[in-house]
Amino acid sequence: MNILNIFKLYAIFDGVITAGTFFDNLTMFALLICSIADLTLIIERMVFFLRRRFDQSKFIRELAEYLKAGDVDGALSYCESKDTPLHNVIKVGIENIELPEDRILDLMESKVLFERDRMTRFLSGLSSVGAIGPLLGLFGTVDGLIDAFHQIAVTGTGGPEVVGKGISTALITTWVGLIIAMLAVGFFNYFTKKTSDIVSKVEAAMREYLVILSAVRG
Numbered sequence: 001m002n003i004l005n006i007f008k009l010y011a012i013f014d015g016v017i018t019a020g021t022f023f024d025n026l027t028m029f030a031l032l033i034c035s036i037a038d039l040t041l042i043i044e045r046m047v048f049f050l051r052r053r054f055d056q057s058k059f060i061r062e063l064a065e066y067l068k069a070g071d072v073d074g075a076l077s078y079c080e081s082k083d084t085p086l087h088n089v090i091k092v093g094i095e096n097i098e099l100p101e102d103r104i105l106d107l108m109e110s111k112v113l114f115e116r117d118r119m120t121r122f123l124s125g126l127s128s129v130g131a132i133g134p135l136l137g138l139f140g141t142v143d144g145l146i147d148a149f150h151q152i153a154v155t156g157t158g159g160p161e162v163v164g165k166g167i168s169t170a171l172i173t174t175w176v177g178l179i180i181a182m183l184a185v186g187f188f189n190y191f192t193k194k195t196s197d198i199v200s201k202v203e204a205a206m207r208e209y210l211v212i213l214s215a216v217r218g
Contacts, residue, residue, distance in 0.1 A: 049191070116195060
């Protein structure tokens, strides 16, 4: 099976889609802006999550060693060594280690909400691009078809070649809009699930920290 037929890339190689296509009309230009925004948001979130990876088991194990040795400053420095949701949340617990455990838990849960907001930043924009892309594509297709048949009606000439080219060009907007939407929706769901998984791990680590703290206090 020809891979060009799968992704309809022949439109590019046949010259139906060129760099200038995106500047031919306002709809294609808007789709170009959406595609740039789509890729920018996806890359930004990917970099964000990659830089904030953590090993929950390793973190708890090493944190416990500091606490059992009574080295609170060492535990605090360890939490400050990385900017991850886990490190930042437990850091709050270390900074308020003298408070009752229920107060510590409340403070850490507040920090979890802050970290969740950091992780879901720009996701609303990604969702909006995913919704706008197909609508812009459909609008462009309808507008293109109206223009193609209007030209035939005005000039009184036409044929398979003229109509086919006009329809092909018009449908490109829907094609581009759907590609934008598929990327946006797919990565939106991925980042949302990623956020949920990280929050679950952080909440589990919070409770492990409180258990360790309770054992240390005796």
